[in-house]
Amino acid sequence: MKEKYMFWRTSGWGLSLLLVLPILAIFYTAIGESDEVFSHLMGTVMATYTSNTFWLVSGTVLLALLFGLPAAWIMAMCRLPGEKILQWALVLPLAMPGYIIGYIYTDWFDYAGPIQIFLRDVFGWQSIHDYWFPDIRSLGGASMVLALVLYPYIYLLARAAFMEQSVSLLQSARLLRCSPWDSFRRISLPLARPSIAVGMSLVAMETLGDFGTVSYFAVNTLTTAVYDTWLGYSNLNAAAKISAIMLMVIFLLISAERFSRRKQKLFQQEFEHGDDVRYSLTGAKKWLALGWCWGLVGCAFVMPLLQLGYYAWHYFAESWTTEFQQYSINSLVVSLAAALFAVMLALIVNFYHRLDGRRSTLVPIRASSLGYAVPGTVLAIGVMIPLTSADHLLNDFAISFGLGRPGLVFSGTMIAIIFAFVVRFAAVAIGSIESSLAKVPPSLDMASKTMGYASTQMLRRVHLPLIRRGCLIAGLLVFIESMKELNAALLLRPFNFETLATYVFNFASDEQLELAALPAILLVIVGLIPLVMVNRSLEQKH
Structure with missing residues (x-):
């Protein structure tokens, strides 16, 4: 029984x-029933919140695609010096919270930051009216910062997809004298589309849920609307309505990703041990590929971490x-x-x-x-x-x-x-x-x-x-x-x-990044652990 x-x-x-x-x-x-607060939001600022959210998500996904897709193809299909270290280093930005990158880049690129001060000293500019410089505290700046942190989602999934593609297809493309660009555009990219779509949906959902970065950049999105409605108006009903809208958006993102690949079936034989169909880059192409990949690692992880380390060292007693x-x-x-x-x-x-x-x-x-x-x-x-x-x-x-x-x-x-x-x-x-x-x-x-x-x-x-x-x-x-x-x-x-997360956020929001550096480094170190585990699992597979 x-x-x-x-x-x-x-x-x-x-x-x-x-x-x-x-x-x-x-x-x-x-x-x-809708109350006065939600009706007021719908009649005044909800259109702005929704528009900002759409453009923020779209801009972040496109930039993450621009950052992560070339890096994924380079690491999967090309031979480069130091590639073992580089393929691991490209994942590191995931360990860096987006709002910390945002604080550091704002500190660097703002009017009172070292970059604009250097430009004014070199060219003799006296005020902001003498030159034009992109505003880092904007929707575009928030998209760039979030893309630097989130591009590894696309990189990881696209790289795995490129490495699982049929060797015979790639060899046939070379026999037909397809250039690397043609091989990427006509074979690798269409076959990797399901994985890329999953990566893009992950980036979109992470962007939609971000609060720390958009709050610091003063970009009003649906997420900040939920936060402000609850803490500013103490109105749980209105906050729940906005939250329901966001859940519907997430449902649509997931459904769109699955619908886009509903009829696609892939039967491929992945790289076998001993098969190496990768391109050997030389000259300017090699340095361009290395510059692109190491540039991503430097901008999204190494330089921000060095800045945090500098602050933590000099302000250790206060921290x-x-x-x-x-x-x-x-x-x-x-x-x-x-x-x-x-x-x-x-x-x-x-x-x-x-x-x-x-x-x-x-x-x-x-x-x-x-x-x-x-x-x-x-x-x-x-x-x-x-x-x-x-x-x-x-x-x-x-x-x-x-x-x-x-x-x-x-x-x-x-x-x-x-x-x-x-x-x-x-x-x-x-x-x-x-x-x-x-x-x-x-x-x-x-x-x-x-x-x-x-x-x-x-x-x-x-x-x-x-x-x-x-x-x-x-x-x-x-x-x-x-x-x-x-x-x-x-x-x-x-x-x-x-x-620790709220502690860092409070200090950084008060423009006291120096005091937030030590706990921020601790959060980054903790965040590195799952990345090491993910990368080791990928290495065992391939």
């Missing part, structure tokens, strides 16, 4: 419903304070808690699917992963709605029994941030543990049942030792992502509570 797995069924469906609750809460609140140490501990506690809960949830929903095996058991897995596509600012509003309702219920219940008001137990404590981080990054843990469980032979499950093991014993004594590495990686990735998360932390942090 088949075991009912009541505990796993109840836990899997219950936890997945809890994680999808913030998204449902946004739409439930958004369909309510190493009790506040910095306390906020580091805050980030550590919150991130560790989120990682622990995310791994536990991922184990439950994945193990339930393995035990039952029916297609319906995939629903909790997919539902629990939805939060990863939701911007942090939008997710914060979704988390606030049910937690605020839970606080009201708890206080009403306590008063009815004469216990007094316990206060904001859920929405006013670390519970809100931890819950948001788990909703946001559970997909990372679920994917890691899902791939680890898939490598465990089903015969071990049958042998365990034959020996009389219950499902909990099977998990503890058979599966956990085998998937321990996958669990550790899942927890590490969730921990790192939680350490870097800014948007949700800004909206959900309790009073007098800061994380």
Whole structure:
């Protein structure tokens, strides 16, 4: 007789419903009647917010494509000196938060920055009226900064796609005397289009959800509208409506990406060991390729990191304070808690699917992963709605029994941030543990049942030792992502509570980048860990 797995069924469906609750809460609140604040926004500034968002996303995607696509083709199809180091270095900008790059570039390119001061000294210009210089604090400047940070999404996916293309097709193109440009335009690019489309959609979603960079550049987008509506007007209803609009945009982006490749099927044989059909660049072409790739690394990572290092060294005494140490501990506690809960949830929903095996058991897995596509600012509003309702219920219940008001137990404590981080990054843990469980032979499950093991014993004594590495990686990735998360932390942090991300944001927003440099470097170092893991996995594949 088949075991009912009541505990796993109840836990899997219950936890997945809890994680999808913030998204449902946004739409439930958004369909309510419009209030004066939302009507005022719709009649005045919403068109500007929407237009800015469209142009910001479009500009960032195009620039990221311009930066990442040539670099991906060069690293996949050309032989270059130092290519082993370069192919890893091109991924490093992902570890640099966009708002930190924005602060540094503004410091360099602003009117009072070193670059414009140097130009005025050299050419004898006296004021801004004597010359023209592009305004870094603009929508175009924000697009450039975000593209420098996000182009590795396109680079990674496009490079992998180029390396998986059929050797015979590339050799046939050479026999037909196709130039490298013709080979790229007529063979490599069309075959890599699905991967490029995925990379572009990732860049678009990250741009749509960015708050730190656009806030500093004074570009009003839908994300800043959510933030301002909640903190400025204290209006959760209007914030939920704007959040619902953003969720619909994200849904359209994902649907458009999938629709664009719905009928495309690729049957290719990737590079085999010993096959080297790459081009040998010489002369000016070699130096141009090296200059392009190393220039990206220098502009997006090396020079900003050197600037942060300079500030951290000279202002170490002012930066190493009790506040910095306390906020580091805050980030550590919150991130560790989120990682622990995310791994536990991922184990439950994945193990339930393995035990039952029916297609319906995939629903909790997919539902629990939805939060990863939701911007942090939008997710914060979704988390606030049910937690605020839970606080009201708890206080009403306590008063009815004469216990007094316990206060904001859920929405006013670390519970809100931890819950948001788990909703946001559970997909990372679920994917890691899902791939680890898939490598465990089903015969071990049958042998365990034959020996009389219950499902909990099977998990503890058979599966956990085998998937321990996958669990550790899942927890590490969730921990790192939680350490870097800014948007949700800004909206959900309790009073007098800061994380490293909000600490850096507050200093940099006050034009005190020198004091923000030390915690910013710590965030960058933490962000390097998953990049090293991703690059090592790519090297093992190819």
